[in-house]
Amino acid sequence: MFRNIKNNIxxxxxxxxxxxxxxxxxxxxxxAILGGYLLPKEYFRAGSFHRGLSPSLVHPLGTDVLGxxxxxxxxxxxxxxxxxxxxxxxxxxxxxAMIGFISGYYGGLVDDILRVIxxxxxxxxxxxxxxxxxxxxxxxxxxxxxxLIISLFSWPWPARQVRAQTLSLKERDFIxxxxxxxxxxxxxILRELMPHMFQWMGxxxxxxxxxxxxxxxxxxxxxxxxxxxxxxxxxxxxxLQHAAIYRGMWWWWAPPVFMLIYLFFSLxxxxxxxxxxxxxxxREK
Amino acid sequence: xxxxxxYIVERGIIYILSIYIxxxxxxxxxxxxxxxxxxxxLQQLANMxxxxxxxxLIREYEKIFGLNEDIFTQYVKFLxxxxxxxxxxxxSRFPSTVSEVLARAxxxxxxxxxxxxxxxxxxxxxxxxxxxxxxxxxxxxxxFGPAALLMYITPYYIFAILLLFAFSxxxxxxxxxxxxxxxxxxxxxxxxxxxxxxxxxLPALSIVLSSLGWWFLxxxxxxxxxxxxxxxxxxxxxxLREKLIIWRYAFRNAILPQVTGLAISLSRVVGxxxxxxxxxxxxGIGWVIYDAITSKDYPLIQGGVLVIILxxxxxxxxxxxxxxxxxxxxxxxxx
Numbered sequence: 104m105f106r107n108i109k110n111n112i113x114x115x116x117x118x119x120x121x122x123x124x125x126x127x128x129x130x131x132x133x134x135a136i137l138g139g140y141l142l143p144k145e146y147f148r149a150g151s152f153h154r155g156l157s158p159s160l161v162h163p164l165g166t167d168v169l170g171x172x173x174x175x176x177x178x179x180x181x182x183x184x185x186x187x188x189x190x191x192x193x194x195x196x197x198x199x200a201m202i203g204f205i206s207g208y209y210g211g212l213v214d215d216i217l218r219v220i221x222x223x224x225x226x227x228x229x230x231x232x233x234x235x236x237x238x239x240x241x242x243x244x245x246x247x248x249x250x251l252i253i254s255l256f257s258w259p260w261p262a263r264q265v266r267a268q269t270l271s272l273k274e275r276d277f278i279x280x281x282x283x284x285x286x287x288x289x290x291x292i293l294r295e296l297m298p299h300m301f302q303w304m305g306x307x308x309x310x311x312x313x314x315x316x317x318x319x320x321x322x323x324x325x326x327x328x329x330x331x332x333x334x335x336x337x338x339x340x341x342x343l344q345h346a347a348i349y350r351g352m353w354w355w356w357a358p359p360v361f362m363l364i365y366l367f368f369s370l371x372x373x374x375x376x377x378x379x380x381x382x383x384x385x386r387e388k
Numbered sequence: 389x390x391x392x393x394x395y396i397v398e399r400g401i402i403y404i405l406s407i408y409i410x411x412x413x414x415x416x417x418x419x420x421x422x423x424x425x426x427x428x429x430l431q432q433l434a435n436m437x438x439x440x441x442x443x444x445l446i447r448e449y450e451k452i453f454g455l456n457e458d459i460f461t462q463y464v465k466f467l468x469x470x471x472x473x474x475x476x477x478x479x480s481r482f483p484s485t486v487s488e489v490l491a492r493a494x495x496x497x498x499x500x501x502x503x504x505x506x507x508x509x510x511x512x513x514x515x516x517x518x519x520x521x522x523x524x525x526x527x528x529x530x531x532f533g534p535a536a537l538l539m540y541i542t543p544y545y546i547f548a549i550l551l552l553f554a555f556s557x558x559x560x561x562x563x564x565x566x567x568x569x570x571x572x573x574x575x576x577x578x579x580x581x582x583x584x585x586x587x588x589x590l591p592a593l594s595i596v597l598s599s600l601g602w603w604f605l606x607x608x609x610x611x612x613x614x615x616x617x618x619x620x621x622x623x624x625x626x627x628l629r630e631k632l633i634i635w636r637y638a639f640r641n642a643i644l645p646q647v648t649g650l651a652i653s654l655s656r657v658v659g660x661x662x663x664x665x666x667x668x669x670x671x672g673i674g675w676v677i678y679d680a681i682t683s684k685d686y687p688l689i690q691g692g693v694l695v696i697i698l699x700x701x702x703x704x705x706x707x708x709x710x711x712x713x714x715x716x717x718x719x720x721x722x723x
Contacts, residue, residue, distance in 0.1 A: 223406040226704050228659060231693040232410075236417055238681050238689050317543055324545065324663055326681050339549070343667065348553050349564070356553070360546055367541045 111301035114380060121376025127369035131362075132185050138178035147171040147179065147333055158354050165354040168345050177358045180333040183246045184316050184366070187334065190250035191315035195257025196308045200300065202258060203265025204292045208273055218266070221259045229256035230321060237327035244329045253318050261307040268303055272296060306377035313370045320363065335359045335366075396709055403705040410697045414690060415466050419459070475691035480683035486691035489676060494658070494695075497665065497672030500588055501657035504595040509650050511596070512536075512603025517639050519604070520611025532604060539601030545663035547594035552667065555590060562590045565669035591668045595661055599653070606649065610642040617641075648711065655703030659696030 115121055145151060149169040158165045164173035206217035236252055237244065244252075272278065273296075281295045316335070322328055323336025324343065338359040342348075347355040469476075475486035516536075519529040556564040563569075568583045614620065615638060623633045658673065665674030673692055680688035 219402060219405065222402045223409055226402065226406050226701060227410050227697055228656075228700050230662070231659065231696055232413060232417075234677065234681070235414065235690065235693050238686070239418055241681070241684075320543065321545070321663055324666060325678055343549075348549070348557050351557070353553070356549060360549055363546060364538075364542050367543065368538075371541045 108298055108301065111298065115302075115305065115376060118376040118379060120372050120379065124369045124372025124374075124376065128366070128373065131181065131365065131369070135178050135181040135185065138174075139182055142172065142175035142178055144175075144179060147176045157352075164358055165352070167341065167347070167352070167355050168350070169341075173355055173358060176333050176338050177362060180335045180338045180359060181362055181366075183329075183333060184319060184335040186246060187250040187253065187319050188312040188315045190247070191254045191257050192308045192311040194251075194254040195311040195315075196261050196304055198254075199258035199261025199307065200265045200297075200304055202262040203267075204269055204296055206262065207266040207269025208288060208292055208296070214266075217262075221262050221266075224256065224259040225263065230318060232256065233318065233322060234325065234327065237322055241327055242330060244327070246329050246332050246334065249319060249322070249329055249334075250315070253315050253322075257311045257315065261304070261311065264303055264307060265300060268300060269296060272299055302377050302380040306374060306381060309370055309374045309377065313367060313374070316363070316366060335363055392712060395712065399705060399708040403701060403708075406701050407698060410694070410701070411467060411470060412463075414694055415463055418686070418690075470694065475694065476687040478680075478685055478688045478691075480680065480685040480688065486688050489688060490673060490691055490695050493671060493673045493676045496670065497659070497661070497674065498657050500591060500665075500670065500672060501595065501661055502654065503588075504592045505599065505650070505653045505657065507592075508596040508599045509603050509646070509653070512600045513607045513643065513646050516604040516607025517611050517634070517642065520608040520642070521615060521634050521638060524608070524612065529608070533608075536601040536604040536608075539597055540605060541601075542598065544595065544598035544661065545667060547597045548591065548664045548667040551590050551594050551597075563587050566671070588670070591661075591664050591670050594664055594668075603646065603649070607642065607646055610645055611638060614638045614642040651707050651711075655707055656700060658699035658703075 149171060152162065152166045152170045152172060154166065154168050154170045162172050162174065164177060166172055167176075202217055202221070206214045206221075233252060233256065236255075237249075240248070278291060278295055281291050286294070319328070319334055320336030320339060323334055323340045326340060328334060328337045328340060330337075336359075339356065342352075342356040342359070347353075473487060475490075478484050478486050478489050481489055515532060519526070519532055522528050524533070552564060555562045563586065566587055568580065568587055620633060620637060623637050628637075661672075662674030662677065664670065665672045666678045669675060673696065677689055677692040679685075680692065
């Protein structure tokens, strides 16, 4: 199993698109985490500095109308948005994969029930349920809670994909050999099927990551984000709330905008990398 | 035909189940949170002592939704009222019911998104077809390709922010918010329509830009595939003009997945651009939900969410039933 995973990792890190996306992403994640130590959270408490300063050496990205340092907001916001992405993608990918494996491998009634549930969850627009849930606990939301809420709707897509793959894999000979050698169903799922799903789980992970950051910013712009903490979405929320665009404070609204585009670009590159592993035809282009 | 029937029944079951599950979640969620928001709703209503009939309203509310009875009765009554179209009263816009508020907002959302989807689809498909025919290494493709990719990966509300900055702050050409000039009479005459179009220009442009990239990229790759087919070679061998081959042979064969995509996008017009509406204060359903969140109008949030969910589920079901008729290659089993 471990050799298999090692091989998989070797193929993905030799993919040029994945690696460039990964480097872009890691460097910004690294800066955001390191910056968090240099610019403590107190830098974005209201009233810490003069209000509405334009960028200078002391405040490279200036301050907002509440007297909060914007570079500190950006670093902490990026860090928290990435944190939400990691939590949601981990929960969604693994919970989804387990459901997909079980559904595909056990088949029969279990599969019928799980498939209908997945279909139902795929056909309801999740952002709206999230709005409903988040508006009830508005004000007391933390970054972690936000991530958990978003995770509630992050599993159906991985589940459907993994199920389809399991169906095609389970008829293969090595599964038969495993079954004849007396492995239990659960053991087969973990030790034989899982390593073959590496690319799909990787692609799902990146996808869930992307959707999580997008959902977080959407909920935050609607005013449902973690009000006392900073995320990229909350930065946009504050900037829009205080009409940063009309005050001409580009240094307030532009950093989260460009950070979001940057993050999506790097994640998309990684996704393309996994796509090329899954679909070799994409590689020829 | 038998398999089509079986397929329809299966989609029908999923449709009904998803509506039922959605309704149940909408019912359960507020009751899971300590400090029942329905109590808060009633409290808020009571606080508005000035408004005539608030007391009566509370009593009526309790009676209709069975708030003093056990949870099961409440559940049954909730389902019954929602199916009748009764979503309760809006708190922040009190004498209006939730249904009335939403009915006023819906045309704005549907109008804006239907228009922009069709514009963006047409533009993206035609440009994508040309780019695909000329090949991915042509200058045309190299010019539009990276731009399309950037548009595709950028979240849609980012365009709203950038356009607002460019055309409403920097060049003060377009209004920053609203769907019409405040105080303008909402009549179906030319003056009002021009006013609406003027106010809708930026929101519309932001939605067109954000969806254009995808239409372009998907049409381009379809066109590249179709170009390699034998019947295209045959058409060339017959000596047909290239223009004729592009639009009569290749385009018509490449467009089917685009049509499906268009149908799916059109099924989302009710709640598809919530954040665009929020950023431009555009009077559609997204703005109503945002406004309700800010003023803690829970019945209105719940109603807005429910209406969008029902609309999307219904549109999905319609597409699912029609699609196999359009594209016979679809197999009726969801493998």
